[in-house]
Amino acid sequence: MPELPEVETIKNDLAQAILNKKIVSVKVNKKNILRKSVRYFKNKLIGNKFIKINRRGKLMYFSLRKDDLFLLAHLKMTGQFIYCNKDKFIVGGHANSKKEEEQILHGQVADFCQVGKYTRVIFEFSDKSKLFFNDLRLFAYLDLVNKKSLDEILDKFGIEPLTANFKFKDFFNILQNRKTSIKAVLLNQQLIADIGNIYADETLFMAGILPNRPANKVSSKEARKLFLAIEGILKKAIKYRGTTFSDYVDSKGKKGSFVKLLKVYGRQGQKCLKCKNIIEKTKTANRGTHFCSSCQK
Numbered sequence: 001m002p003e004l005p006e007v008e009t010i011k012n013d014l015a016q017a018i019l020n021k022k023i024v025s026v027k028v029n030k031k032n033i034l035r036k037s038v039r040y041f042k043n044k045l046i047g048n049k050f051i052k053i054n055r056r057g058k059l060m061y062f063s064l065r066k067d068d069l070f071l072l073a074h075l076k077m078t079g080q081f082i083y084c085n086k087d088k089f090i091v092g093g094h095a096n097s098k099k100e101e102e103q104i105l106h107g108q109v110a111d112f113c114q115v116g117k118y119t120r121v122i123f124e125f126s127d128k129s130k131l132f133f134n135d136l137r138l139f140a141y142l143d144l145v146n147k148k149s150l151d152e153i154l155d156k157f158g159i160e161p162l163t164a165n166f167k168f169k170d171f172f173n174i175l176q177n178r179k180t181s182i183k184a185v186l187l188n189q190q191l192i193a194d195i196g197n198i199y200a201d202e203t204l205f206m207a208g209i210l211p212n213r214p215a216n217k218v219s220s221k222e223a224r225k226l227f228l229a230i231e232g233i234l235k236k237a238i239k240y241r242g243t244t245f246s247d248y249v250d251s252k253g254k255k256g257s258f259v260k261l262l263k264v265y266g267r268q269g270q271k272c273l274k275c276k277n278i279i280e281k282t283k284t285a286n287r288g289t290h291f292c293s294s295c296q297k
């Protein structure tokens with residue numbers, strides 16, 4: 001599942017590829033991936049241009065030049081955007097199968113520029129380049145909304161890390177008012193948008209806090225460490241173009257390289273890099289959770 005750093009990477013790459021290009025056609029292969037009618041999508045998008053791409057949590061929203069509308073895109077579990085021009089340049093997304101993943105690893109990425117089994121929507125631009133919206137599981141979606149609806153949707157997200165709105169005082173307040181586990185708080189996108197499972201485990205390890213600790217029992221000093229870990233780890237993950245653990249690929253068809261820097265996520269049964277204790281895996285907040293019981297209290 002793409003998390004914040006992966007979506008940020010895809011967003012930045014797409015912005016370089018598609019902005020201010022006239023959309024000349026929109027082909028929909030699976031209409032229930034859209035939250036409005038196919039006719040409405042075609043009506044509003046064909047002849048229009050994307051002029052800006054933003055992100056809130058894992059939701060991307062594309063501003064359109066005409067009609068004061070926004071295209072919303074959520075990749076959910078297996079969604080991907082693949083952009084291809086005549087050089088077959090890829091913008092971002094996930095392989096749909098082990099075979100595709102192998103092809104990516106071996107640099108045989110040409111297949112991405114053909115309509116795949118899981119290609120749901122194809123945007124074509126005036127320079128003949130194309131953007132594929134692919135999704136295997138069909139949880140991903142596209143929507144077209146006006147400014148008022150967009151604001152209502154964005155209001156439901158919690159504070160956004162890596163922005164000026166992410167302040168320690170507010171962060172600590174959130175923790176103090178929650179009796180659930182600290183991990184559940186980190187995964188609750190209505191409180192903090194939207195760290196994701198990998199980065200929740202990594203930040204808790206860095207801050208030395210056990211994932212199942214009640215949030216309101218985390219001290220101010222520990223919360224400060226966690227706050228700094230969130231900023232530091234997310235920034236670093238974006239710099240490394242995200243983490244690949246199943247099938248995420250970046251703009252050159254390459255995998256995100258943050259996976260090499262993971263300290264606990266996916267390392268169950270292996271030695272802790274700090275203390276040589278064995279990393280454990282359990283379930284907290286209904287998600288697979290990785291931690292070191294010696295480094296984290």
Ligand SMILES: [Zn+2]
Pocket residue numbers: 272273274275276277292293294295296
């Ligand atoms: Zn340890």
